[in-house]
Amino acid sequence: MTNEAVVFNALGDPTRLKLVKRLSKGNFLTITQVSLDFGITRQGVRRHIQVLADAEVVWLEPKGRDVLVHLNPVMLEKAKKYITKLEQQWGTRLNALKSFVES
């Protein structure tokens, strides 16, 4: 899978997006803390976290018996830049077409 697709895929799930949203509040969380209010088991949540970690949208910090889940805004930035690039190409091409039609 493409790098970019991996990130979008990671964000493309309600549970995972909700998690990212919570992490964006600035608090890191332990896996258990997250699991408590997601309506699914810890193992279920754990899988989602792993998808996010593989996409580098979050990073995991083992600390004693806990594992802290941190947001990695760098990856969000990359995703955003990718979309911007798509938009720009579209806009550029459209403008080129427009000036061609007008000429």
Add this chain to the structure above:
Amino acid sequence: MTNEAVVFNALGDPTRLKLVKRLSKGNFLTITQVSLDFGITRQGVRRHIQVLADAEVVWLEPKGRDVLVHLNPVMLEKAKKYITKLEQQWGTRLNALKSFVES
């Protein structure tokens, strides 16, 4: 599924992202045109297109016996804005924390 998650999900697949990329060049394409160089059947491609259409990343224009596939940059913009919001929350919260620590 959340609106935002739907869009990210649509983009979160190599084949679909490749298609969006091509559409961002500014050309609309018929379904058959797209199908030719994606290594899978027309029906396979058609499903992917439907996912993109459901997410409103593309819109479909029936024209005679063809169906033209157009990019909808509005949805890309929405996705981008959503990421920006996440980033900003994270940044804001981090700055708040920083000033708290420094005080």
Add this chain to the structure above:
DNA sequence: ACATTACGCAACAAAACAGTTGCGTAAATT
């Protein structure tokens, strides 16, 4: 008019995913 092209619909198989349960273990608490 006949042939071809572009498409939709539906049934199917294989693979991937989401979520569960059960169990083991190392770290923290009492």
Add this chain to the structure above:
DNA sequence: AATTTACGCAACTGTTTTGTTGCGTAATGT
């Protein structure tokens, strides 16, 4: 020392996704 907590690993089930084939039809081309 005994208990509890936070986690990982692995097997299993149900559901969704991906991609296929076969067939029908309306629009185009000859």
